Amino acid sequence: MSEQLSPPAFDTPFFKSALSRFATGVTVITTEGLAPECEPWGLTASSFNTLSLDPPLIVWSLDKKARSLPHFLHAPSYVIHVLGASQEKMAKRFAMGPQAERFHGHPLGRAPGGTLMLEDQGLCAWFECRNVSQHETGDHYLFIGQVEHCMHTDTAPLIYHASKFALTPR
Numbered sequence: 001m002s003e004q005l006s007p008p009a010f011d012t013p014f015f016k017s018a019l020s021r022f023a024t025g026v027t028v029i030t031t032e033g034l035a036p037e038c039e040p041w042g043l044t045a046s047s048f049n050t051l052s053l054d055p056p057l058i059v060w061s062l063d064k065k066a067r068s069l070p071h072f073l074h075a076p077s078y079v080i081h082v083l084g085a086s087q088e089k090m091a092k093r094f095a096m097g098p099q100a101e102r103f104h105g106h107p108l109g110r111a112p113g114g115t116l117m118l119e120d121q122g123l124c125a126w127f128e129c130r131n132v133s134q135h136e137t138g139d140h141y142l143f144i145g146q147v148e149h150c151m152h153t154d155t156a157p158l159i160y161h162a163s164k165f166a167l168t169p170r
């Protein structure tokens with residue numbers, strides 16, 4: 001096993017590379033943008049995690065440079081879609097390019113509480129969340145959401161590890 005130690009001076013690319021060894025699932029998070037346009041906004045995010053069961057809270061973080069930031073800061077709610085193993089293309093599409101292209105041709109629906117979401121058969125789960133708090137922390141905002149509705153399937157998940165989409169370990 002080859003092992004790499006952190007160099008003496010703190011090194012951001014090295015830190016990022018070490019963090020990337022933590023395998024995660026992949027989500028796409030959507031909301032309705034600010035008025036008057038109220039257009040769909042969405043991005044790929046792997047920072048999603050559990051926070052509390054009672055009350056039901058989740059957490060994720062959004063880069064301060066993200067174009068979607070003002071929309072998520074002011075959105076009353078959003079939907080977190082946990083992607084399935086067949087949805088690598090969707091993960092890539094929602095990580096780049098203009099918003100209109102990300103949603104182009106994709107059927108949209110509403111979660112039970114009325115939040116805009118993607119209609120897709122390949123998802124592992126989704127969570128409709130009330131946007132309860134946002135915390136400015138370092139170069140990101142930490143979002144805490146209260147889950148109001150959720151759904152899950154037995155679909156195998158899409159995994160992200162070492163900056164690559166990986167095969168599901170099953």
Ligand SMILES: Cc1cc2nc3c(=O)[nH]c(=O)nc-3n(C[C@H](O)[C@H](O)[C@H](O)COP(=O)(O)O)c2cc1C
Nearest residue numbers: 043044045046047061062063066067068095096160
């Ligand atoms: C697998 C993967 C996970 C990502 N996770 C996050 C994340 O948790 N938070 C974040 O701010 N950006 C994350 N990104 C990057 C955003 O998806 C990307 O910067 C996107 O273009 C932001 O959209 P926006 O600028 O329109 O808001 C991730 C990208 C990939 C490919």
